[in-house]
Amino acid sequence: MSILEVNKLTLRFGGLTAVNDLSFRLEEHAIMSLIGPNGAGKTSAFNCLTGFYKATVGEILFLGRSIAAEKPHRITKMGIARTFQNVRLFKDMTVLENVMSGMHTRSSAGILAAILRPPGQIAEEKRIRQVSRECLDFVGIEDKADRLARNLAYGDQRRVEWARALATQPKLLLLDEPAAGLNQDEKNQLVELIQKIRNTLGITVLLIEHDMGLVMKVSEKIVVIDYGEKIAEGTAEAVKNNPRVIEAYLGKEDES
Amino acid sequence: MSLYYVILQQLINGLILGSFYSLVALGYSMVYGIIKLLNFAHGDLYMVGAFVGFGTLGLLGGILGVGWLGIAAALLISMLAVGLLGMLVHRAAYQPLLNRRAPRMSLMITAVGVSFTLFNTVMVMTNGEYETVNTSLGYSGISLGPVNVTYTQIVMVVATALLMLALHWFIKRTMYGKAMRAIALDPDACRLMGINVTKTIGLTFFVGSSLAAAAGVMAGVYYGSIQFFMGFIIGLKAFTAAVIGGIGSIPGAMLGGLILGLLETAGTQLPFIGSAWKDVFTFGILILLLVFKPTGILGKSEIERM
Amino acid sequence: MRSHLRIPERFSGTKGRIVSLAVIIILIILLPLVANNYVKEVITNAFFYMILALGLNIVIGYAGLVDLGYAAFFAVGAYTTGILTKAGLNFWLTIPIAVIFSLIAGVVIGGPTLRLRSDYLAIVTLGFGEITRITARNLKITGGASGLVGIRKPSLFGYPLTHSSDFYYLFFILVVLAAIVAFRLHNSRLGRAWQYIREDEDAAAAMGIDPVRTKLYAYMLGAVFGGVAGSFFAVKMTAVSPETFAFTQSAMILMAVILGGMGKLAGAILGAMVLVLFPEVFRTIGQSRQLVFGIVLIIIMIFRPQGLWPERRN
Numbered sequence: 038m039s040i041l042e043v044n045k046l047t048l049r050f051g052g053l054t055a056v057n058d059l060s061f062r063l064e065e066h067a068i069m070s071l072i073g074p075n076g077a078g079k080t081s082a083f084n085c086l087t088g089f090y091k092a093t094v095g096e097i098l099f100l101g102r103s104i105a106a107e108k109p110h111r112i113t114k115m116g117i118a119r120t121f122q123n124v125r126l127f128k129d130m131t132v133l134e135n136v137m138s139g140m141h142t143r144s145s146a147g148i149l150a151a152i153l154r155p156p157g158q159i160a161e162e163k164r165i166r167q168v169s170r171e172c173l174d175f176v177g178i179e180d181k182a183d184r185l186a187r188n189l190a191y192g193d194q195r196r197v198e199w200a201r202a203l204a205t206q207p208k209l210l211l212l213d214e215p216a217a218g219l220n221q222d223e224k225n226q227l228v229e230l231i232q233k234i235r236n237t238l239g240i241t242v243l244l245i246e247h248d249m250g251l252v253m254k255v256s257e258k259i260v261v262i263d264y265g266e267k268i269a270e271g272t273a274e275a276v277k278n279n280p281r282v283i284e285a286y287l288g289k290e291d292e293s
Numbered sequence: 294m295s296l297y298y299v300i301l302q303q304l305i306n307g308l309i310l311g312s313f314y315s316l317v318a319l320g321y322s323m324v325y326g327i328i329k330l331l332n333f334a335h336g337d338l339y340m341v342g343a344f345v346g347f348g349t350l351g352l353l354g355g356i357l358g359v360g361w362l363g364i365a366a367a368l369l370i371s372m373l374a375v376g377l378l379g380m381l382v383h384r385a386a387y388q389p390l391l392n393r394r395a396p397r398m399s400l401m402i403t404a405v406g407v408s409f410t411l412f413n414t415v416m417v418m419t420n421g422e423y424e425t426v427n428t429s430l431g432y433s434g435i436s437l438g439p440v441n442v443t444y445t446q447i448v449m450v451v452a453t454a455l456l457m458l459a460l461h462w463f464i465k466r467t468m469y470g471k472a473m474r475a476i477a478l479d480p481d482a483c484r485l486m487g488i489n490v491t492k493t494i495g496l497t498f499f500v501g502s503s504l505a506a507a508a509g510v511m512a513g514v515y516y517g518s519i520q521f522f523m524g525f526i527i528g529l530k531a532f533t534a535a536v537i538g539g540i541g542s543i544p545g546a547m548l549g550g551l552i553l554g555l556l557e558t559a560g561t562q563l564p565f566i567g568s569a570w571k572d573v574f575t576f577g578i579l580i581l582l583l584v585f586k587p588t589g590i591l592g593k594s595e596i597e598r599m
Numbered sequence: 600m601r602s603h604l605r606i607p608e609r610f611s612g613t614k615g616r617i618v619s620l621a622v623i624i625i626l627i628i629l630l631p632l633v634a635n636n637y638v639k640e641v642i643t644n645a646f647f648y649m650i651l652a653l654g655l656n657i658v659i660g661y662a663g664l665v666d667l668g669y670a671a672f673f674a675v676g677a678y679t680t681g682i683l684t685k686a687g688l689n690f691w692l693t694i695p696i697a698v699i700f701s702l703i704a705g706v707v708i709g710g711p712t713l714r715l716r717s718d719y720l721a722i723v724t725l726g727f728g729e730i731t732r733i734t735a736r737n738l739k740i741t742g743g744a745s746g747l748v749g750i751r752k753p754s755l756f757g758y759p760l761t762h763s764s765d766f767y768y769l770f771f772i773l774v775v776l777a778a779i780v781a782f783r784l785h786n787s788r789l790g791r792a793w794q795y796i797r798e799d800e801d802a803a804a805a806m807g808i809d810p811v812r813t814k815l816y817a818y819m820l821g822a823v824f825g826g827v828a829g830s831f832f833a834v835k836m837t838a839v840s841p842e843t844f845a846f847t848q849s850a851m852i853l854m855a856v857i858l859g860g861m862g863k864l865a866g867a868i869l870g871a872m873v874l875v876l877f878p879e880v881f882r883t884i885g886q887s888r889q890l891v892f893g894i895v896l897i898i899i900m901i902f903r904p905q906g907l908w909p910e911r912r913n
Binding site for chain 3: 329330331333385386389390395397398399400401402403405406407408409410411413414416417525526529532533536569570572573576577579580583584587
Binding site: 087089108109110111113114118119121125126127128129130134137138139141142144146147148150151152154158161162165201205 | 780783784787788789790791792794795798799801802803804805806807808809810816820
């Protein structure tokens with residue numbers, strides 16, 4: 038069954054078409070990549086999937102439900118979590134507090150509970166902290182829980198973002214250029230982590246990435262877009278040898 | 294006949310009121326356009342302008358008289374003085390925050406502080422009393438059917454139009470105007486291109502403040518009395534005018550001011566609104582507009598990119 | 600001034616803080632035994648501004664939203680209680696009604712405007728503040744320009760609250776309650792949501808937090824603080840006048856929050872105290888008090904945006 042189905046998605050900003058008639062399916066428990074040259078419209082497509090942009094035309098089905106018109110927070114609640122291309126942490130809060138934000142949709146205390154602090158609220162707060170610590174442990178930075186997010190090294194800040202996304206307990210995880218700014222060692226750990234997320238947590242993963250080595254290593258299916266349009270789709274091997282993909286990345290022969 | 298008379302008379306009143314709003318709205322919009330700051334103190338600069346004009350008229354009245362010559366001198370001196378005051382405010386209060394890229398909220402709170410400082414200074418100096426602006430202009434004018442248009446009214450509308458034309462020329466044709474528009478688009482790129490950004494922002498404050506001062510002097514002459522609190526409400530109104538036209542847009546501010554002036558005078562004639570509810574009517578328009586069409590009539594819609 | 604403010608740093612441990620807090624509370628409780636009416640009035644007034652500052656701090660400090668018309672909520676509470684007690688209702692019963700009306704005011708003001716950019720929000724709240732004042736001036740039920748007079752002072756379990764000490768203690772209890780509520784809100788799921796939104800609204804939305812609703816809650820809670828304070832204000836003063844709720848009032852409350860440092864509970868309390876005590880101590884400045892405040896506001900924003908109170912960060 039497809040966890041995500043994108044049909045004829047189009048996004049225009051005034052005269053500029055960022056995403057054009059894009060369709061693809063993502064199977065449950067798969068690891069898929071969306072790739073393409075700079076400015077191909079990958080992040081725009083991502084922002085449509087997560088509700089930050091409203092698609093001009095087209096349909097997005099998540100577990101069979103249309104989400105194209107939903108607001109970002111509703112989409113997260115339904116089970117899609119995302120990370121940002123340029124890490125966007127709550128910088129002046131602790132690492133643990135950052136991850137606790139992910140538990141927001143999985144907890145319920147309201148105004149009265151906050152003021153009166155009934156036992157249910159206290160238990161919930163405890164659970165939020167505990168799950169958040171588990172998420173930090175999962176990405177391997179539990180020891181940094183009490184530090185301010187802004188004081189962490191870049192690689193660790195990325196991990197906080199993953200932990201935060203996992204804390205929303207998603208069914209589908211969207212990673213926007215997760216390898217950007219990481220060194221080779223960290224990239225290898227990232228491959229392992231992505232596989233661990235899928236294998237042990239059963240979360241479907243969709244990533245946008247520039248690093249071809251990483252994409253080829255980790256993805257089971259790849260969708261290639263250029264100028265907002267899909268130009269190829271398939272396994273790493275098939276995509277790698279597709280002449281249109283080569284052309285998009287390297288330019289036409291007579292141009293060079 | 295009497296309805297026709299009322300409409301025409303109110304049209305003229307609305308046009309005059311609208312000219313004042315436009316002049317103040319221009320400065321609001323210019324400053325917003327260049328540094329994205331809602332300068333709450335802008336209305337108070339208008340008020341200070343009125344008082345400087347009043348003071349100048351008092352000093353020079355003996356020499357130049359309190360007719361057109363004296364008023365013109367008061368207008369120019371007030372524009373210069375308040376323009377410099379605007380630059381001082383920018384340098385002393387806003388630029389330090391811009392330098393360290395302080396959050397927008399800090400800038401806004403600073404602006405509230407500036408507004409408080411200006412109007413309380415004037416309040417202390419005048420003991421919070423109304424000052425009467427005496428001029429020798431009188432009520433002579435020309436008759437359009439049953440309606441009288443005074444020369445004062447004509448001169449004010451013409452003066453406003455001239456100031457606006459001058460501003461238009463300044464923004465479109467001079468190097469300074471071009472630098473202002475460039476900074477509004479991308480201050481960092483301008484810095485790299487060697488434009489003195491701080492100086493240009495200061496100049497924007499000078500121009501915007503002197504336009505407010507011009508409106509202040511004219512309003513003082515036209516209504517005959519001034520008070521320290523007069524800037525607060527007009528600041529709000531001018532902001533409304535700027536939003537109606539599309540904040541950041543110069544022609545928008547001009548148009549917005551006129552529309553608001555006309556709407557408001559029309560509003561006072563409507564049953565249930567009257568003069569007691571006039572301000573509620575204006576703020577109602579503002580709120581509806583911000584909620585349903587925040588880009589205004591001539592403003593460009595911005596796509597927020599992530 | 601600086602060295603004075605450093606003193607609390609020495610009590611950095613939790614134990615030290617509890618001890619100093621206990622000493623302050625005991626001093627406050629004992630004060631009316633020795634102080635004259637004037638001192639009690641001034642401190643009661645400071646308590647009153649503390650409640651307002653704690654409420655506005657939820658909006659400005661916790662949620663990071665500008666509100667330049669906070670006095671409107673204060674007005675709603677004061678007029679509700681004023682009108683209802685004059686109609687014969689028991690004061691204590693007017694409070695829940697004032698809370699409901701403040702909540703409605705919070706929703707009416709916040710609902711349509713919270714989607715707006717922060718600077719637009721500032722001006723809209725300013726506009727709403729003015730609308731409230733003008734409405735109060737023009738309506739018959741609110742007593743028009745002269746306002747309401749002759750509001751009866753309340754009684755508690757048959758004991759009439761008339762002495763200045765009665766209101767002193769009453770307002771002190773309110774401050775304690777307000778501080779507890781504010782503290783608990785800040786350290787809760789909702790309090791964190793405010794902080795997430797303040798830091799990065801998009802990231803917060805991506806974490807499943809509804810920005811509009813969360814901000815609206817801040818508005819509503821701020822409104823309730825203002826409304827309840829207004830109710831008590833009405834019976835303490837026995838009169839309510841529209842000019843009490845002018846922009847300068849909103850600016851004063853804002854000033855208290857900024858002085859103490861936005862987002863800090865102790866800051867809001869300290870800020871309100873400085874705000875009220877300063878002009879009393881320096882009586883000679885009289886009329887120019889607001890002028891001084893304006894300048895102080897600018898100076899703080901330039902040199903010490905985190906407020907006068909020293910930052911305690913771990």
